[in-house]
Amino acid sequence: VCILMCASFYYGGGLVSESGPAEAAHCVFVVDHSGLKLARTLNTLTLFISSVFERFYGLGSTSHRGMEDDILPLVKNIVPPLTSKKHKGQDGRIGIIGGCQDYTGAPYFAAISALKVGADLSHVFCTKDAAVVIKSYSPELIVHPVLDSPNAVEEIEKWLPRLHGLVVGPGLGREDLLLKTVIEKSKARDIPIVIDADGLWLVTQQPSVIQGYQKGILTPNFMEFTRLYEALPMDSSDYQRSVMQLSVAMGNLTLVLKGEQDFITDGSKVYSCNLEGSGRRCGGQGDLLSGSMGVLAHWAHAVPGPDNMNPSVVAAFGACSLTRQCNSQAFQRHGRSTTTSDMIQEISSAFKKLFES
Numbered sequence: 001v002c003i004l005m006c007a008s009f010y011y012g013g014g015l016v017s018e019s020g021p022a023e024a025a026h027c028v029f030v031v032d033h034s035g036l037k038l039a040r041t042l043n044t045l046t047l048f049i050s051s052v053f054e055r056f057y058g059l060g061s062t063s064h065r066g067m068e069d070d071i072l073p074l075v076k077n078i079v080p081p082l083t084s085k086k087h088k089g090q091d092g093r094i095g096i097i098g099g100c101q102d103y104t105g106a107p108y109f110a111a112i113s114a115l116k117v118g119a120d121l122s123h124v125f126c127t128k129d130a131a132v133v134i135k136s137y138s139p140e141l142i143v144h145p146v147l148d149s150p151n152a153v154e155e156i157e158k159w160l161p162r163l164h165g166l167v168v169g170p171g172l173g174r175e176d177l178l179l180k181t182v183i184e185k186s187k188a189r190d191i192p193i194v195i196d197a198d199g200l201w202l203v204t205q206q207p208s209v210i211q212g213y214q215k216g217i218l219t220p221n222f223m224e225f226t227r228l229y230e231a232l233p234m235d236s237s238d239y240q241r242s243v244m245q246l247s248v249a250m251g252n253l254t255l256v257l258k259g260e261q262d263f264i265t266d267g268s269k270v271y272s273c274n275l276e277g278s279g280r281r282c283g284g285q286g287d288l289l290s291g292s293m294g295v296l297a298h299w300a301h302a303v304p305g306p307d308n309m310n311p312s313v314v315a316a317f318g319a320c321s322l323t324r325q326c327n328s329q330a331f332q333r334h335g336r337s338t339t340t341s342d343m344i345q346e347i348s349s350a351f352k353k354l355f356e357s
């Protein structure tokens with residue numbers, strides 16, 4: 001049973017059901033922090049078992065596929081046509097939860113990127129002292145100075161019925177006490193939720209807050225990923241396996257492990273986005289990614305797509321492609337001086353090149 005359990009877990013399955021690993025591959029099990037410890041033990045066991053399988057039977061394991069030519073057309077299909085028949089807001093009203101005294105750029109980058117990708121309205125819910133600063137960056141953003149007010153949850157909750165998607169975490173700092181409640185209320189509204197940066201800190205502490213929510217997307221960088229699942233042997237050959245196993249352990253949540261290649265999975269397959277970017281690693285690129293992902297996730301879940309493709313994976317692939325394309329275009333102009341602000345200026349042409357040509 002142990003070997004079967006390990007093998008099924010390794011092959012992206014859950015716990016073994018009496019019908020065997022094929023079924024188990026679709027069973028979702030809820031794990032809390034201690035459950036992740038069990039998953040880690042299993043993971044070590046499965047890595048050993050799988051190396052035996054691979055050595056003796058040459059069995060491939062996780063199938064990761066760069067599927068640009070298969071997925072990019074799916075991204076194109078979710079982009080809503082611009083028509084005079086629509087009213088303001090119909091193409092997306094996105095909320096960014098983040099922004100504190102230390103970090104005001106991140107929520108701005110995420111919010112303005114959402115607008116530039118095609119959302120009609122972009123709201124930022126931040127602390128009082130960050131609000132004035134972010135408002136000064138741009139009149140296009142609707143900035144709510146509520147995160148550190150005593151009735152912060154009520155202040156955010158009254159906007160939730162009008163929002164199509166949330167991006168939680170950019171520049172949030174440690175204001176994550178209220179996050180759990182806001183995430184729960186947002187899940188109840190069945191809207192896509194992208195969790196990045198300091199929002200991932202909360203998920204690290206309490207995986208159950210987002211676990212199993214099919215419209216949830218986590219966008220960790222390498223450091224954030226290793227903190228999420230600290231005991232994973234994260235060597236280069238295991239990225240795909242690790243990201244797949246964390247997704248399964250989190251109830252088939254969509255995961256984006258950002259890096260030289262972005263690895264995207266909902267636990268069934270691993271897709272890699274390795275569109276040419278550049279060697280420039282300025283801060284804020286992940287915020288452009290999370291903001292654009294917030295809009296694409298709303299669009300992807302709003303239209304019918306192929307049954308065998310998770311809309312969150314399509315949205316994630318689109319956002320990763322767009323961010324890397326913006327990086328590449330900005331780098332061609334600015335070289336090592338490229339900043340995220342330069343990349344945001346490239347969103348329009350990058351979007352046209354990728355999704356409208």
Ligand SMILES: NC(=O)C1=CN([C@@H]2O[C@H](COP(=O)(O)OP(=O)(O)OC[C@H]3O[C@@H](n4cnc5c(N)ncnc54)[C@H](O)[C@@H]3O)[C@@H](O)[C@H]2O)[C@@H](O)CC1
Binds near residue numbers: 106173199200
């Ligand atoms: N111009 C700006 O305002 C920018 C602000 N940024 C913000 O800066 C903050 C830090 O982001 P960095 O990318 O620098 O990340 P760090 O490398 O500082 O930390 C990575 C993430 O892990 C979390 N973390 C830190 N220590 C941890 C621990 N012991 N266990 C678990 N999680 C831990 C942090 O909250 C952070 O979100 C984030 O809120 C991010 O959004 C960045 O996005 C860069 C640009």
Ligand SMILES: Nc1ncnc2c1ncn2[C@@H]1O[C@H](COP(=O)(O)OP(=O)(O)OP(=O)(O)O)[C@@H](O)[C@H]1O
Binds near residue numbers: 285323
């Ligand atoms: N080594 C790399 N080569 C090419 N692209 C990369 C590399 N590392 C990251 N990227 C790309 O940069 C973007 C941001 O990833 P990064 O790991 O910098 O996120 P982050 O640390 O969360 O950023 P932020 O500073 O906004 O918090 C992603 O689109 C990712 O694909």
Ligand SMILES: [Mg+2]
Binds near residue numbers: 196197221286287
């Ligand atoms: Mg980040």
